[in-house]
Structure formats: structure tokens, C-alpha cells
Amino acid sequence: MAAKSSLKNMALCLTAVCLICAAILGVVYIVTEQPIADAAAAEAQASIAKVLPEGGAISEEKTCDAEGIGGYYIQTSGDGIVTAYAVKSTTGGFGGPVTLMVGVLPDGTVFNTSVLSHSETPGLGAKCTEEGSSFREQWKGFKGNLAVKKDGGDVDAITASTITSRAYTKAVAQAVALVNGLAGTDTKEE
Amino acid sequence: MANKLSLITKGLLKENPTFVLVLGMCPTLATTTSAMNGLEMGLATMFVLILSNIVISLIAPVVPDKVHIPVYIVVIATFVTVLQLLMQAFTPDVYKTLGLFIPLIVVNCIILGRAEAFANKNGVLDSALDGIGIGLGFTLSLTVIGIVREILGSGAIFGWKFISGDGILAFVMAPGAFLVLGYLMVLFNKIAKK
Numbered sequence: 001m002a003a004k005s006s007l008k009n010m011a012l013c014l015t016a017v018c019l020i021c022a023a024i025l026g027v028v029y030i031v032t033e034q035p036i037a038d039a040a041a042a043e044a045q046a047s048i049a050k051v052l053p054e055g056g057a058i059s060e061e062k063t064c065d066a067e068g069i070g071g072y073y074i075q076t077s078g079d080g081i082v083t084a085y086a087v088k089s090t091t092g093g094f095g096g097p098v099t100l101m102v103g104v105l106p107d108g109t110v111f112n113t114s115v116l117s118h119s120e121t122p123g124l125g126a127k128c129t130e131e132g133s134s135f136r137e138q139w140k141g142f143k144g145n146l147a148v149k150k151d152g153g154d155v156d157a158i159t160a161s162t163i164t165s166r167a168y169t170k171a172v173a174q175a176v177a178l179v180n181g182l183a184g185t186d187t188k189e190e
Numbered sequence: 191m192a193n194k195l196s197l198i199t200k201g202l203l204k205e206n207p208t209f210v211l212v213l214g215m216c217p218t219l220a221t222t223t224s225a226m227n228g229l230e231m232g233l234a235t236m237f238v239l240i241l242s243n244i245v246i247s248l249i250a251p252v253v254p255d256k257v258h259i260p261v262y263i264v265v266i267a268t269f270v271t272v273l274q275l276l277m278q279a280f281t282p283d284v285y286k287t288l289g290l291f292i293p294l295i296v297v298n299c300i301i302l303g304r305a306e307a308f309a310n311k312n313g314v315l316d317s318a319l320d321g322i323g324i325g326l327g328f329t330l331s332l333t334v335i336g337i338v339r340e341i342l343g344s345g346a347i348f349g350w351k352f353i354s355g356d357g358i359l360a361f362v363m364a365p366g367a368f369l370v371l372g373y374l375m376v377l378f379n380k381i382a383k384k
Contacts, residue, residue, distance in 0.1 A: 005256035013253055017261050021268040028272045035279035043282065122223060123343070123359040 048073055048086045051103030051112040056083050068174045082106055085182065087175035093167035095119040102175035110142040110172060125164030146173040194319055201323025208331035209378040213299040217291050218332060219367040225348045228336025230284050231291060232329025238269045238295050240321035243309040247317035250310035262305045270296045300328060338370045
């Protein structure tokens with residue numbers, strides 16, 4: 001420990017260290033900017049593809065101001081007929097927001113769902129992310145009363161995780177409601 | 191030579207950051223829900239620890255005493271941000287699981303602790319070796335805790351499930367982290383004393 005703690009020394013040292021660190025961060029940011037954007041785009045694409053029927057072209061992200069909807073994508077077949085919608089839908093779960101990607105057919109049938117982000121309890125609510133579980137499988141081709149059975153609907157809740165199941169169901173319901181609103185108007189012009 | 195080697199091995203046993211120094215408990219308890227998570231967190235911390243030890247040992251002689259903590263924190267925060275950007279770009283899945291705990295490496299006591307206790311009094315090579323040793327010790331401890339919690343909590347090891355069905359839920363959640371840490375600490379100190 002050498003340098004004297006005079007005001008000049010301290011100011012110089014801090015300024016120099018901050019400048020160098022800022023420069024390093026700037027370079028790393030520029031280098032990683034593109035890969036980060038690519039990774040995010042690839043992830044979004046993968047989650048969309050997972051919840052939609054195979055084939056068909058997927059549109060750019062569209063925005064709308066319905067509550068809890070983060071944006072949606074329209075899938076069209078070769079001759080321009082809308083075959084499905086992928087909707088990003090968010091609701092409040094037990095531990096924080098739950099964001100789903102929901103694939104919905106134009107008639108309001110759920111095609112498939114996937115979890116984009118959540119902070120539910122591991123081992124309880126987090127089971128909603130398990131592919132192939134009975135809770136997740138029931139959504140494939142789901143058409144019915146979008147509420148958990150406890151609330152008089154048709155959805156089987158995850159054991160001991162009613163709040164998460166309700167949030168999941170509500171997110172799906174938001175997506176279906178959006179599609180029901182869209183399906184009447186968009187089918188022809190898209 | 192034996193002296194240099196002991197710099198590395200002391201991090202594993204005599205000065206093991208988790209079981210002996212009991213530093214960095216926040217990521218230790220929070221990220222060890224599975225063996226893989228523990229391993230990844232340990233490696234991420236080791237990356238920052240080695241680089242910050244090297245840089246701090248280099249700049250220590252010219253840093254005035256009164257501002258050494260802010261300077262060290264800026265250096266550590268820079269490396270953590272670099273790590274964060276690199277992980278987001280090249281290992282987005284790992285970044286997603288560890289998430290919040292990567293930026294929290296900045297305030298990990300192990301890193302500032304090693305800077306204060308070791309790197310600012312020793313040369314570059316010794317500091318780098320100290321970073322490797324303590325980093326390995328931390329990684330090893332986190333992985334072991336992760337393995338125990340994953341076996342008991344989900345009947346799996348490194349994601350390979352050997353018991354079908356659910357494990358003991360408590361071990362995936364916070365109470366299990368404290369229990370496993372406590373028992374491993376007893377075991378570790380018993381063995382290390384011999």
C-alpha cells in the first residue's frame with residue numbers, strides 16, 4: 001500500500017479506474033450485443049414453434065393493449081388463411097408474474113402452451129413447467145370452461161398449487177379471449 | 191513449489207470458503223437446488239474471483255488507502271458485468287437459471303474478502319493461484335451441496351433421474367439448504383480436523 005491518500009491522488013485513481021472499466025464494458029457490450037439479440041430471438045422463435053401446428057409462415061410480433069397481453073404472432077398457411085395464433089400472456093402467480101406462450105386456433109381451441117418465465121415455488125407451482133405432466137397435457141386441444149375445477153371450470157389444477165393453476169388458466173383465458181376478438185376481423189385481411 | 195501448490199489446496203480444505211470461512215452464504219443457499227446449478231454458480235464465481243484477484247494485486251500499490259474499497263468494487267463489478275453479458279450471449283439457458291445471482295456476485299463476501307485479505311498484499315501469481323484455490327473450493331462445496339439436495343429433493347443427480355416420482359420437497363426449498371449445509375459443515379470439519 002503505497003500511494004498517499006491526498007485529494008488529488010484519490011480523485012485521479014478513481015477517475016482512471018472508472019474510465020478503464022467503462023471502456024472495457026463498452027467493448028464487451030458491443031461485442032455481445034448481436035449474440036444476445038440472436039439468442040433472445042431464437043428463444044422466442046422456439047417457444048412460438050412449440051405451441052403452434054407445424055408448417056405455415058409466422059408473422060412479425062404484433063402488439064395490442066389488452067391487459068396482460070405482451071404481443072402476439074399470426075400463423076398463416078400458404079394461401080393466406082390464418083391457421084393459428086401464438087399469444088404471449090402474463091398474469092400474477094404465487095411468486096410473481098407468470099408469462100406463457102399460448103397457441104390458439106382461430107375457433108378458440110387451445111393448441112398448446114409453454115412457460116416463458118415464472119417464479120413459482122420449486123416442487124409445487126413450478127411443476128407447471130414440466131413437459132408431459134397431466135396438467136400440461138390437458139391444454140393440448142383444450143376447449144371448455146377456462147377455470148380450475150375448484151372454481152367450477154374444466155381445468156385440472158396441479159396438486160397443492162391452486163394459485164399457480166389459476167394464474168396459468170387465466171393467462172390461457174386472456175389469450176383465447178384475444179383470439180376470439182381477432183378471429184372475426186383478421187382472417188380476411190391477413 | 192510446494193508453497194505454490196498449498197495456495198491452491200488450502201482453498202479446498204483449510205480455508206474452504208463455504209465450510210470453514212463461511213462466506214458467500216447467499217448464493218450457496220439459493221442456487222444449490224441441483225448439482226448442475228451449484229457447479230455453474232461456482233464456476234461463475236471462480237471466473238470473477240481469479241480475474242479480480244489478478245487485477246487487484248496489480249493495482250494495489252498505486253491505489254490510495256482511503257479509496258481502495260470503491261476501487262476494488264468497481265473492478266469486481268466490471269468483471270461481473272462482463273461475465274453477465276458473455277453468459278447472456280453464449281449460454282442463455284444457464285443465465286436464465288442463475289439469473290439474479292450473477293449480478294449478486296459483486297457483493298459476494300468471498301471476492302472482496304480475498305481482495306482485502308490476500309490480493310492486495312501478494313504478487314500477481316500468488317493472487318491468481320489463491321483465486322483458483324478458493325474458487326475451486328467454492329465450486330466443489332456448491333456442487334456437493336447441490337448433489338445432496340438433488341438426490342434427496344428430486345431423486346436425481348446432474349439431471350439424471352434414478353428414482354421416479356417426487357423427492358422430499360423440503361430439500362429443494364430453503365429449509366433443505368440450511369439442513370444440508372449444516373450437516374455437511376459438521377462432516378467436513380470432522381474430516382478436516384483429522
